[in-house]
Amino acid sequence: MKLVSVYHVDAFTNAPFAGNPAGVVPDAGTLTVPQMQRIANELNLPESAFLMESDRPDADFRIRYFTPATEIDFCGHATVGSTWLLATERGWLEKGRPIVFETNVGLIPVELDSVDGQLRNVTMTQIAPSVREIGVDPEEVARLVGIRAEDMDDRYPMKLASTGGVHLLVPVRTRDAIDRAVPLSSELAALNRKHGITTTHLFTWDAPAGYDLYTRDFAPAIGIPEDPVTGAANGALSGYLALEGMLAKGEVHQLVIGQGHAIGRPGTLHVTVETTGAHPVIRVGGAAHITIAGQLRLGAE
Structure with missing residues (x-):
């Protein structure tokens, strides 16, 4: 044995x-x-x-x-x-x-942050972020993820983003709308397979106290109905924010992202986005x- x-x-x-x-x-x-x-x-x-x-x-x-x-x-x-x-x-x-x-x-590479010999946090530097268009009707995506069309936040473009896997980023107006989402898993899985998408990632700036963004992630195409707290998808989201000009260039931005609250597994991600060079650098950290x-x-x- x-x-x-x-x-x-x-x-x-x-x-x-x-x-x-x-x-x-x-x-x-x-x-x-x-x-x-x-x-x-x-x-x-x-x-x-x-x-x-x-x-x-x-x-x-x-x-x-x-x-x-x-x-x-x-x-x-x-x-x-x-x-x-x-x-x-x-x-x-x-x-x-x-x-x-x-x-x-x-x-x-993953850095180790310790205090008095006790590990407090680990932070991974993800590969360079990228974004691209996806030719899908936002109202259809809203239907598939289980929110209303009016819940979509049209101030931000729905795009594919990556720092490793490919994630469909879906901007939503409120945290409440994200928490109410009930996806049509089989149809969403088919859409994701068609476009080579790893996960569908809902995000909003309407975050709980102490957070900058709030997210939720569905990945039925790879056998995960809901991924509770996603380092890859939130890294891709952070890269999207930089590449789409939503974070000022020439600065180092610190984001705190919350996820998992809707399913009773709350988690916290600390993301550093450096926009001081030719390409954004995304570092995603947390405890375990x-x-x-x-x-x-x-x-x-």
Whole structure:
């Protein structure tokens, strides 16, 4: 019988049962891709991360991400959860340097912020953001995500944005409208597959006290009805705000984004958007909490 260490880490929170849960398998080098997919399906968390040695001298680990249904190229909250685990359980905090992950979209360095030897926050620098048009009727998107057409905020363009995965950004006028959203999952999944979209991400500036933006994320095309707190989608959103001129150029902007409140898993993301260079730099940070530690017992293949 093969034993595999596995962890359940709640990301973008410092408490259990909040934020976004990720499975983390820190010693995945001997696992096959089908085994990784079956483990992710068994854990049945939004995403699970599998860590192994990297062939690149400038990376500390190769990391692969799986939903219960499929492999995806990048996942923010599972990166935060993996970093937190390595720093607190595997001695990486004492190394005093960032951890660099090799992902399908490139290298992702993650900085460790500690106070008196205690980890407080981890912050990943995502790949350069991009935005592009999508030829879809906003009223149809409103119907698919389960809000009224008048709930759409026409002050902001609905676009596709990416810092790894592709996210459909849907501007909404109020937090209440976002909280009331009940998506038509099968139809939304079909739209997302047609356009190569990873998640559909609703956002509003009508945020709770202490937050700048409030968001909600649906990803039925990759097997996730709702992703509680999304590092990748909110990174893409932050890049969109910079590229579309909604954040002033030549400055460093600090955003606090809230997500997960609508489904009882509130989380907080701290995003730094640097617009001082030729291209915006997006850094997404947060805390995490290791909620479950155990072993999977794999039978013979």
